[in-house]
Amino acid sequence: MPELPEVETVRRTLCPRVVGRRIRRVEILTPRQIYHPDPATFAADLEGAVFDDIERRGKYLLFRLGPRILVAHLRMSGHLYVCGPEAPRPRHLHVVFHLDDGGELRYADQRKFGGFHLLGRGGEGMPPGLANLGPEPLSPEFTPQVLAERLAGRHTSIKAALLNQALVAGLGNIYADEALFCARIHPAREAGSLTPAEVERLHGCIRRVLLRAVERRGTTFSLYRDGEGNEGDMYDELQVFDRAGEPCPVCGTPIRKVAVAQRGTHFCPRCQPVPEGVALSPRRARPGRRGNSVRVAAEPPGTYE
Numbered sequence: 376m377p378e379l380p381e382v383e384t385v386r387r388t389l390c391p392r393v394v395g396r397r398i399r400r401v402e403i404l405t406p407r408q409i410y411h412p413d414p415a416t417f418a419a420d421l422e423g424a425v426f427d428d429i430e431r432r433g434k435y436l437l438f439r440l441g442p443r444i445l446v447a448h449l450r451m452s453g454h455l456y457v458c459g460p461e462a463p464r465p466r467h468l469h470v471v472f473h474l475d476d477g478g479e480l481r482y483a484d485q486r487k488f489g490g491f492h493l494l495g496r497g498g499e500g501m502p503p504g505l506a507n508l509g510p511e512p513l514s515p516e517f518t519p520q521v522l523a524e525r526l527a528g529r530h531t532s533i534k535a536a537l538l539n540q541a542l543v544a545g546l547g548n549i550y551a552d553e554a555l556f557c558a559r560i561h562p563a564r565e566a567g568s569l570t571p572a573e574v575e576r577l578h579g580c581i582r583r584v585l586l587r588a589v590e591r592r593g594t595t596f597s598l599y600r601d602g603e604g605n606e607g608d609m610y611d612e613l614q615v616f617d618r619a620g621e622p623c624p625v626c627g628t629p630i631r632k633v634a635v636a637q638r639g640t641h642f643c644p645r646c647q648p649v650p651e652g653v654a655l656s657p658r659r660a661r662p663g664r665r666g667n668s669v670r671v672a673a674e675p676p677g678t679y680e
């Protein structure tokens with residue numbers, strides 16, 4: 376699933392090919408990928424509009440077209456890219472924006488969880504996830520103090536807290552695991568239990584990991600491609616994600632993969648010690664906390680969700 380660095384890379388690769396272009400026609404092949412307004416209004420409202428800029432907020436792309444904002448979310452497998460009309464159409468193509476230079480801005484999505492919202496002039500139609508986004512982790516407003524305030528008193532695991540977009544925007548499974556390894560914090564630690572020193576370390580690690588991943592144009596290990604169809608280069612630099620069974624780059628202990636917050640989670644058992652009272656076995660969740668994301672389940676190494 377594209378996270379902040381991948382979405383940012385899509386934004387950067389689309390900008391030079393889309394900004395300044397006028398939409399001649401919107402071709403909607405799969406109406407349900409248009410969440411707001413209805414597909415006919417969506418197409419009619421966008422025809423003739425000019426892309427002024429592309430911004431990113433968390434994992435959302437915001438296309439500015441005069442007074443209107445077109446919001447795109449790639450979810451699990453969405454792919455936005457620009458190509459010529461002669462390029463073969465992929466099987467899971469859902470929306471095509473025909474541009475005035477003959478190019479096509481295409482939206483393909485194998486699993487069809489992503490799609491578009493065209494906001495009204497007063498912002499109507501904004502997806503709730505966008506309205507409730509937490510701070511942007513690479514912005515100056517995201518300080519160790521802001522992170523500390525947002526983690527304080529939380530009983531969920533720190534992994535679940537980092538995946539919560541309302542708490543901090545843009546992190547997903549890959550970079551949450553990488554940031555926690557960098558900060559030497561076990562993913563199942565209770566979020567509110569982190570010491571000020573740990574929060575400060577985690578804050579620095581979130582930024583460092585994301586900045587490096589943006590520099591490397593994101594991680595491709597399955598479907599992700601940028602706005603020109605290219606893969607990202609970050610995969611080789613990942614320290615723990617998708618590395619179960621391989622030696623920890625710091626201490627050599629095999630990396631483990633377990634379920635935390637219902638997600639496959641990678642960590643080094645030596646660098647990131649298991650917190651007390653957390654069972655690392657699938658049938659030994661803590662009693663009375665059903666659904667609590669501190670539950671940690673063992674999974675055979677090397678499997679991938």
Ligand SMILES: [Zn+2]
Binds near residue numbers: 625626627
């Ligand atoms: Zn280690």
